[in-house]
Amino acid sequence: MSTPEHENDEVQERLARLAAAGDTDALQEAVAEMHPSDLADVVESLEDEHQVMLLSALPADLASETLAEMEEGDERAELLAALEPARGAELLSELPDDDAADLVAELEPEERRRLLEALPLEDAGDIRGLLRYDEETAGGLMTTELVSVAVTLTAGQALDRVRVLGREVEDFYSVFVVDDRDRLLGTMRLDHLVTADPGSGVTGLVEPPVATVLPDMDQEEVGRLISRYNLASIPVVNEFGVLLGRITFDDVIDVMEAEHTEDILRLAGVTDPEALRSTWSETVWARLRWLFVNLLTAFLAASVVWIFQGTVDRMVALAVAMPIVAGMGGNAGTQALAVAVRSLALKEDLGGRAGLILVFREVGVGLVNGVILGVVTALAALAMDESVKFGLVVMLAMWGNLVVAGFAGSVVPMVLDRLGIDPAVASSVFVTTFTDMCGFFLLLGLASAILS
Amino acid sequence: MSTPEHENDEVQERLARLAAAGDTDALQEAVAEMHPSDLADVVESLEDEHQVMLLSALPADLASETLAEMEEGDERAELLAALEPARGAELLSELPDDDAADLVAELEPEERRRLLEALPLEDAGDIRGLLRYDEETAGGLMTTELVSVAVTLTAGQALDRVRVLGREVEDFYSVFVVDDRDRLLGTMRLDHLVTADPGSGVTGLVEPPVATVLPDMDQEEVGRLISRYNLASIPVVNEFGVLLGRITFDDVIDVMEAEHTEDILRLAGVTDPEALRSTWSETVWARLRWLFVNLLTAFLAASVVWIFQGTVDRMVALAVAMPIVAGMGGNAGTQALAVAVRSLALKEDLGGRAGLILVFREVGVGLVNGVILGVVTALAALAMDESVKFGLVVMLAMWGNLVVAGFAGSVVPMVLDRLGIDPAVASSVFVTTFTDMCGFFLLLGLASAILS
Numbered sequence: 001m002s003t004p005e006h007e008n009d010e011v012q013e014r015l016a017r018l019a020a021a022g023d024t025d026a027l028q029e030a031v032a033e034m035h036p037s038d039l040a041d042v043v044e045s046l047e048d049e050h051q052v053m054l055l056s057a058l059p060a061d062l063a064s065e066t067l068a069e070m071e072e073g074d075e076r077a078e079l080l081a082a083l084e085p086a087r088g089a090e091l092l093s094e095l096p097d098d099d100a101a102d103l104v105a106e107l108e109p110e111e112r113r114r115l116l117e118a119l120p121l122e123d124a125g126d127i128r129g130l131l132r133y134d135e136e137t138a139g140g141l142m143t144t145e146l147v148s149v150a151v152t153l154t155a156g157q158a159l160d161r162v163r164v165l166g167r168e169v170e171d172f173y174s175v176f177v178v179d180d181r182d183r184l185l186g187t188m189r190l191d192h193l194v195t196a197d198p199g200s201g202v203t204g205l206v207e208p209p210v211a212t213v214l215p216d217m218d219q220e221e222v223g224r225l226i227s228r229y230n231l232a233s234i235p236v237v238n239e240f241g242v243l244l245g246r247i248t249f250d251d252v253i254d255v256m257e258a259e260h261t262e263d264i265l266r267l268a269g270v271t272d273p274e275a276l277r278s279t280w281s282e283t284v285w286a287r288l289r290w291l292f293v294n295l296l297t298a299f300l301a302a303s304v305v306w307i308f309q310g311t312v313d314r315m316v317a318l319a320v321a322m323p324i325v326a327g328m329g330g331n332a333g334t335q336a337l338a339v340a341v342r343s344l345a346l347k348e349d350l351g352g353r354a355g356l357i358l359v360f361r362e363v364g365v366g367l368v369n370g371v372i373l374g375v376v377t378a379l380a381a382l383a384m385d386e387s388v389k390f391g392l393v394v395m396l397a398m399w400g401n402l403v404v405a406g407f408a409g410s411v412v413p414m415v416l417d418r419l420g421i422d423p424a425v426a427s428s429v430f431v432t433t434f435t436d437m438c439g440f441f442l443l444l445g446l447a448s449a450i451l452s
Numbered sequence: 453m454s455t456p457e458h459e460n461d462e463v464q465e466r467l468a469r470l471a472a473a474g475d476t477d478a479l480q481e482a483v484a485e486m487h488p489s490d491l492a493d494v495v496e497s498l499e500d501e502h503q504v505m506l507l508s509a510l511p512a513d514l515a516s517e518t519l520a521e522m523e524e525g526d527e528r529a530e531l532l533a534a535l536e537p538a539r540g541a542e543l544l545s546e547l548p549d550d551d552a553a554d555l556v557a558e559l560e561p562e563e564r565r566r567l568l569e570a571l572p573l574e575d576a577g578d579i580r581g582l583l584r585y586d587e588e589t590a591g592g593l594m595t596t597e598l599v600s601v602a603v604t605l606t607a608g609q610a611l612d613r614v615r616v617l618g619r620e621v622e623d624f625y626s627v628f629v630v631d632d633r634d635r636l637l638g639t640m641r642l643d644h645l646v647t648a649d650p651g652s653g654v655t656g657l658v659e660p661p662v663a664t665v666l667p668d669m670d671q672e673e674v675g676r677l678i679s680r681y682n683l684a685s686i687p688v689v690n691e692f693g694v695l696l697g698r699i700t701f702d703d704v705i706d707v708m709e710a711e712h713t714e715d716i717l718r719l720a721g722v723t724d725p726e727a728l729r730s731t732w733s734e735t736v737w738a739r740l741r742w743l744f745v746n747l748l749t750a751f752l753a754a755s756v757v758w759i760f761q762g763t764v765d766r767m768v769a770l771a772v773a774m775p776i777v778a779g780m781g782g783n784a785g786t787q788a789l790a791v792a793v794r795s796l797a798l799k800e801d802l803g804g805r806a807g808l809i810l811v812f813r814e815v816g817v818g819l820v821n822g823v824i825l826g827v828v829t830a831l832a833a834l835a836m837d838e839s840v841k842f843g844l845v846v847m848l849a850m851w852g853n854l855v856v857a858g859f860a861g862s863v864v865p866m867v868l869d870r871l872g873i874d875p876a877v878a879s880s881v882f883v884t885t886f887t888d889m890c891g892f893f894l895l896l897g898l899a900s901a902i903l904s
Contacts, residue, residue: 269790323888335722
């Protein structure tokens with residue numbers, strides 16, 4: 001029980017063999033006790049034709065949840081499209097409407113139309129309704145399937161209604177209470193409802209909602225609210241307060257994981273959000289675009305060296321010190337940058353005074369670390385038999401560049417954030433260009449001044 | 453309702469004024485309707501003495517939850533220690549034991565002893581029990597407060613017990629069912645229990661647990677299970693299957709956020725997990741250690757230039773091309789690295805064949821992008837009036853270095869992962885050292901060969 005993923009490796013192999021052998025009965029028996037998330041892994045490891053076979057043979061509820069738990073993207077869309085249309089429609093109507101809408105959104109327009117036509121009118125309507133919302137908003141995350149009761153009911157009537165609705169709705173964490181125009185009044189705890197006098201009204205049990213969201217709120221913001229207030233689900237309402245749906249914590253966990261991946265890749269200059277699953281040629285092109293941006297900035301940095309070619313020619317040891325001074329600036333700048341980017345992402349207030357303090361902190365860190373690293377580097381240069389003048393130049397250049405790094409590393413992300421640009425995407429190229437140019441300029445400029 | 457954080461800014465200022473004026477009554481009234489998470493922000497923005505005043509004046513349940521929602525760390529530990537011991541103990545006993553244990557763990561040993569002695573014996577025992585576990589494990593996350601019933605009860609008896617226990621336990625998402633030795637048999641849905649015949653046994657309602665964890669499981673692994681199986685809570689059992697506690701999704705969301713911060717900072721060489729909150733001198737020292745590692749690797753890379761000083765002396769334009777070739781290798785290597793690190797973190801299987809495929813992909817990306825970027829750089833060199841030989845050297849060096857970058861960027865994190873080292877911490881320094889050295893070696897080595 002405690003390590004289900006590891007045990008699954010063997011199961012997975014066995015199922016793949018059964019699917020390859022076309023033994024439907026044995027297959028059905030073998031998967032009967034499996035969790036859809038585990039089964040999804042198995043399906044993903046199978047050949048296309050075996051995927052279709054397995055999903056056709058499984059009970060509809062298990063098959064539909066397995067499909068919902070597969071990686072989002074082309075593979076499962078193709079699998080859904082490859083099923084008999086009637087089977088495809090059956091699986092979709094088994095699913096909560098948000099999962100169904102996510103699947104339908106991945107289909108080609110042709111396939112989408114065909115499946116929606118095969119669905120019962122009501123299901124198709126719900127899915128069409130959800131498809132209107134941008135998938136990265138609250139509307140794109142929510143399900144319209146929820147348990148709500150009218151505020152006019154007695155506790156006994158409300159409990160009866162919860163029992164009926166509860167059979168249809170999976171994992172409801174709160175009972176929503178609405179007025180006669182479907183406007184959300186609040187939530188009610190199931191245990192409070194159960195213990196209330198059946199004849200009393202539910203009004204006394206209603207707690208105001210901790211937070212509500214509008215359907216166009218960005219999914220990251222939804223995640224922050226759920227995380228801030230420890231909510232298992234959050235209601236989505238329109239501008240009149242009418243209850244439209246709910247978003248549950250598990251959707252938010254998925255969003256957080258996706259955003260995490262995106263942030264890390266963006267900081268490294270991989271801007272394609274689908275990077276972990278894209279084809280080879282997509283990868284080449286996505287990376288190349290970013291590397292071209294970097295190439296232009298590299299030319300910029302190198303142009304500083306070009307200007308000082310004469311100085312390098314007179315003292316070739318400068319070419320040895322160049323990568324050290326520029327590289328250390330880049331490293332220190334990246335440190336400051338990561339702290340600023342993460343502080344901004346966690347919505348720490350970096351406006352006004354707090355922002356200034358951060359910049360001063362970072363410049364101060366650069367002042368201290370710069371002088372230490374500068375002295376060490378200068379001593380290394382002296383040990384290599386270079387002149388004291390050369391050591392002095394290296395020390396001053398390193399010192400100055402680390403101060404610049406602290407400044408650029410903290411200021412650049414804040415400025416980008418103010419301009420509405422995601423600091424995770426663009427900060428790093430600005431900061432390292434800055435530290436490269438300043439590093440070369442300080443080193444070669446000081447050398448030129450001291451040597452002449 | 454929809455944007456509670458923004459509305460809070462004004463409230464926050466008002467409360468700070470009231471606290472500064474010492475107006476306890478107005479203060480109590482003003483905060484009565486606030487969520488503890490919002491109140492925690494307010495408290496954090498106050499002066500130390502006003503913090504103590506506010507937490508002393510608030511109702512105990514609100515004050516304790518506010519304390520629990522404050523940022524973990526020294527500030528709230530000092531606040532707790534500054535309260536009257538009796539008040540401190542009162543707040544602790546209001547909290548779920550996992551939150552209380554987290555707070556107690558932050559106290560100085562002296563304070564810790566004093567507060568535990570002021571607590572009722574049972575509460576102190578629970579907290580001491582939880583303090584035994586490493587805070588980054590399942591045991592460190594779990595609360596022992598849960599709703600469990602014996603499998604021998606009837607549905608009616610079980611419901612009565614749930615009503616009693618439910619009053620004490622906040623946010624229970626499942627009813628756990630145990631045998632006569634407290635071993636976990638499974639979970640039961642509250643709505644199923646409510647609708648069952650009161651005279652029937654609960655046995656028929658028990659569903660086997662989807663997953664259980666041992667107390668020493670790493671918190672990241674717990675997060676993966678909760679996320680994989682969409683669980684609102686996961687039971688913690690010992691090696692005999694005895695139910696010890698439960699971990700809820702909101703703790704896991706906090707863990708995910710902390711790990712996200714840690715990953716991003718580590719990739720940037722900020723290895724201190726408390727980096728966003730550490731003092732200035734801690735920051736200086738933590739960064740300096742990492743920069744020293746980088747300095748050593750920078751010396752390594754510069755030593756390649758040192759060996760080829762003669763070559764640079766004969767053709768100083770090489771000093772201009774050096775940062776371009778080395779830098780582009782670093783950028784391309786970082787892209788490959790981020791993809792590999794994130795794939796490893798998401799537990800994608802990169803053993804054996806999948807790992808080989810990843811390396812081949814990345815080397816292939818380097819082959820294509822390297823030749824394109826190499827040609828562009830060579831053309832730029834020719835436009836700057838350098839020789840065709842020089843252009844050829846630059847092109848070949850760039851090409852080779854991007855292939856090296858693809859190789860190192862994918863292989864290094866996989867090797868570190870195999871060795872049990874977090875690839876997020878160490879990969880980047882290895883990869884950029886590799887691309888710097890290879891970049892200089894290819895550029896200067898080829899130049900030396902072609903020029904002589």
